[in-house]
Amino acid sequence: APDQFESSFGHSASSIIDIFLFTNVATSFLVTDVVAKFGLQRAIQGAALFMAAGCWLRSGLGFLNAGVLADYPLIVAGTVLVGIAQ
Numbered sequence: 267a268p269d270q271f272e273s274s275f276g277h278s279a280s281s282i283i284d285i286f287l288f289t290n291v292a293t294s295f296l297v298t299d300v301v302a303k304f305g306l307q308r309a310i311q312g313a314a315l316f317m318a319a320g321c322w323l324r325s326g327l328g329f330l331n332a333g334v335l336a337d338y339p340l341i342v343a344g345t346v347l348v349g350i351a352q
Contacts, residue, residue: 275338282345289349313351320347 268279301309323344326336336344 286345286349289346293350316347316351320344
């Protein structure tokens with residue numbers, strides 16, 4: 267699968283993993299501040315929105331036009347949102 271990703275997008279699959287992990291760790295330091303400011307319920311609802319938007323960006327519109335891959339910048343943006351949500 268990593269070879270297919272590289273041949274489709276011209277970037278290594280490990281770079282997407284690195285982006286996710288960096289974003290996840292960087293935003294982990296903000297969790298307590300966000301929960302203190304907005305409350306646990308709103309923090310979780312916000313994270314769910316980030317997760318949904320990130321998954322949608324990563325999957326692209328393939329469900330509308332079968333066989334079309336999402337553009338690499340959308341995959342990166344979606345990965346960042348998913349990393350924030352986690």
